[in-house]
Amino acid sequence: MKVLVIGSGGREHALAWRISKSPLVERVYSMPGNPGMAQVGESVAAPPDSSLYVQVAERVGADLTVVGPEIPLVAGVVDEFQAAGRAILGPARVAAQLEGSKIYAKKFFQQYRIPTAEFVTVESRGDALKAVRRFGFPVVLKADGLAAGKGVVVVRNQPEAERAIETLGDRLVVEEFLVGEEASFIVLADGRNVLPLPATQDHKAVFEGDQGPNTGGMGAYSDDRILTSEQAAFVLERMIEPAVNATGFTGFLYAGVMLTQAGPKLLEFNVRMGDPEAQPLMHRLKSDLVPVLLAAARGDLTGATLEWSPRPSVCVVLASGGYPGPY
Numbered sequence: 001m002k003v004l005v006i007g008s009g010g011r012e013h014a015l016a017w018r019i020s021k022s023p024l025v026e027r028v029y030s031m032p033g034n035p036g037m038a039q040v041g042e043s044v045a046a047p048p049d050s051s052l053y054v055q056v057a058e059r060v061g062a063d064l065t066v067v068g069p070e071i072p073l074v075a076g077v078v079d080e081f082q083a084a085g086r087a088i089l090g091p092a093r094v095a096a097q098l099e100g101s102k103i104y105a106k107k108f109f110q111q112y113r114i115p116t117a118e119f120v121t122v123e124s125r126g127d128a129l130k131a132v133r134r135f136g137f138p139v140v141l142k143a144d145g146l147a148a149g150k151g152v153v154v155v156r157n158q159p160e161a162e163r164a165i166e167t168l169g170d171r172l173v174v175e176e177f178l179v180g181e182e183a184s185f186i187v188l189a190d191g192r193n194v195l196p197l198p199a200t201q202d203h204k205a206v207f208e209g210d211q212g213p214n215t216g217g218m219g220a221y222s223d224d225r226i227l228t229s230e231q232a233a234f235v236l237e238r239m240i241e242p243a244v245n246a247t248g249f250t251g252f253l254y255a256g257v258m259l260t261q262a263g264p265k266l267l268e269f270n271v272r273m274g275d276p277e278a279q280p281l282m283h284r285l286k287s288d289l290v291p292v293l294l295a296a297a298r299g300d301l302t303g304a305t306l307e308w309s310p311r312p313s314v315c316v317v318l319a320s321g322g323y324p325g326p327y
């Protein structure tokens with residue numbers, strides 16, 4: 001079979017590399033791809049608009065399309081493929097709102113009683129400043145829309161708060177600052193059932209010793225000791241399952257969790273595989289990924305399993321000087 005991987009980052013390279021090892025796969029296409037992906041398959045140009053991606057899948061005869069980044073998912077690429085009767089792995093546009101809007105997501109957590117940081121949503125500078133006063137410092141400000149991991153600022157004083165509101169805009173989530181270790185808990189879902197992957201931990205702050213600012217991710221590792229089995233069960237039952245059931249979620253669902261003294265709290269859902277979490281995960285995977293991706297895309301993961309190496313794995317990101325600012 002032929003598999004099309006959408007995206008051009010390290011995550012997509014890791015996925016394409018693992019997919020290319022499947023005996024079921026005769027060819028991997030990447031759109032637009034990168035030099036790493038070109039070593040495991042063929043790169044094809046990406047049309048300017050994600051609504052045209054399905055035409056590329058048709059042209060190359062892709063039997064399955066796997067979407068790496070959130071932007072096409074939030075734009076509704078899965079709905080386009082489904083309307084054309086082409087297999088694709090990812091959530092429908094409505095479910096992708098869990099990542100596309102922080103305000104929508106926080107209201108969703110509230111509705112399904114998913115443990116999360118205390119918050120208010122605001123739509124003006126005045127209300128944002130009022131909310132900051134209410135929480136005190138440090139406090140966390142989150143821009144409503146997609147921001148490639150750079151729309152969240154932890155502010156420690158009034159001038160920082162004013163500057164952050166200036167750059168993030170008026171539509172914000174203002175929330176309680178949580179303390180703890182973070183974990184990325186990623187599952188593969190078929191609309192009803194979920195297959196959990198091993199836990200990972202990523203590192204978002206750019207400098208040594210977590211000396212901010214936040215990036216899209218400076219590295220990640222995977223190790224079975226990141227979550228206890230009780231913590232993993234809690235995340236599954238209180239966070240992942242309510243979201244999958246409420247939205248009929250298909251694809252990779254990623255819970256970004258803070259392990260606080262009061263138990264795990266959900267920071268965010270991402271509606272895709274993590275980057276750089278995919279890199280250490282794909283290295284630990286021992287079994288064939290493709291049948292499981294196909295089963296999820298077809299809506300039946302019943303009985304599906306994945307086999308993982310017990311050994312930990314790590315990914316380190318090299319970034320240009322200046323990142324996450326201009327570089």
Ligand code: AMP
Nearest residue numbers: 117140152175176177178204256267268
């Ligand atoms: P998010 O995109 O919501 O996951 O936020 C990005 C990063 O900001 C997280 O991975 C955390 O490191 C940090 N962060 C987000 N929300 C909070 C919070 N309520 N308390 C402390 N840190 C947070």
Ligand code: GLY
Nearest residue numbers: 202217274275276
């Ligand atoms: N590693 C963070 C993310 O994928 O959003």
